[in-house]
Amino acid sequence: MATLVVGASGATGRLVVEKLLAEGQRVKIIVRSTEYLSNSQKQNSRLNITQASLLELTDEELQTQVKGCHTIVCCLGHNLSFKGIYGQPRRLVTNAVERLCQAIEHTRKENTDVPTKFILMNSSGNQNHQAGEKIPMSQAIAISIIRYLVPPHADNEAAADYLQTNYPDTASQQNIIEWVTVRPDTLVNEINDSAYDIYPAPIRNVIFNAGTTSRINVAHFMLSLINQAELWNRWKMQMPVIYNSQIGTL
Numbered sequence: 001m002a003t004l005v006v007g008a009s010g011a012t013g014r015l016v017v018e019k020l021l022a023e024g025q026r027v028k029i030i031v032r033s034t035e036y037l038s039n040s041q042k043q044n045s046r047l048n049i050t051q052a053s054l055l056e057l058t059d060e061e062l063q064t065q066v067k068g069c070h071t072i073v074c075c076l077g078h079n080l081s082f083k084g085i086y087g088q089p090r091r092l093v094t095n096a097v098e099r100l101c102q103a104i105e106h107t108r109k110e111n112t113d114v115p116t117k118f119i120l121m122n123s124s125g126n127q128n129h130q131a132g133e134k135i136p137m138s139q140a141i142a143i144s145i146i147r148y149l150v151p152p153h154a155d156n157e158a159a160a161d162y163l164q165t166n167y168p169d170t171a172s173q174q175n176i177i178e179w180v181t182v183r184p185d186t187l188v189n190e191i192n193d194s195a196y197d198i199y200p201a202p203i204r205n206v207i208f209n210a211g212t213t214s215r216i217n218v219a220h221f222m223l224s225l226i227n228q229a230e231l232w233n234r235w236k237m238q239m240p241v242i243y244n245s246q247i248g249t250l
Helices: 011-022 059-066 082-086 092-107 137-149 151-166 215-227 229-235
Strands: 002-006 026-031 047-051 069-074 116-121 177-184 186-188 196-199 212-214 241-244
Touching: 002 011, 011 026, 011 215, 059 069, 059 092, 069 092, 069 215, 092 116, 092 151, 092 177, 116 151, 116 215, 137 151, 151 177, 177 215, 177 229, 186 215, 196 215, 212 215, 212 241, 215 229, 215 241
Parallel strands: 002 026, 002 069, 026 047, 069 116, 116 177, 177 241, 186 212
Antiparallel strands: 196 241
16 A cells, blocks of 8 residues: 655655655655655655646546555645746645545445545644634634635635535545644744644634744654554544644654
8 A cells, every 4th residue: 555645846745755755655646847856766666756737637547546545645735936826726725635535435435444544734824614713803804814815825725624524524424535634833944853742723823923833743743644543543534733842852
């Protein structure tokens, strides 16, 4: 079995791939370009690289990608450029999540004993309405403005909502897909893993008192979700928020 990582050429996705390969796991990735992959990754026999735009793959091609994968990790995001933020596709993440889930369902119709894990990277600015999450009025106003002015935020919200709505924690879904939506706060780059804390909801105002989360810690948490059944069962069908801790390194 393998893990499929989409958004693998991004700053966080690359770290997820590195950690999976370091654990000796088989990994599939779908990337537009291999430019950001290291030579060691390109030459790693455990890494299967498909160079393509995910949304341009046919249904059959995408089904081939998810077949044999026990976990899907989605680190897709919009490029931080004018075209990336305001151009098409406006629903990059949502459409990718929807198509991946449909591909999983198609390939898993005859075998639903072991659910496929779906890990979605999201944002602490995405309020978990279905869990009854409450946020300060000042934050709610700011987020509503961001939602209107910055389309990728609305895309992230819709992607998480798709998983919540279509795969609630009920027996009626036959456990084809179980998911965790990981919500980091302000992302920063660090070289090494450090201690971090996980909460079911934000403990800070994400606009006016934001915390920080290193990308490598997000990758570490995702790897732990994949490898540790107890941790997965703790957070499945939830939207945990991850912050860097101030108590030192792991």
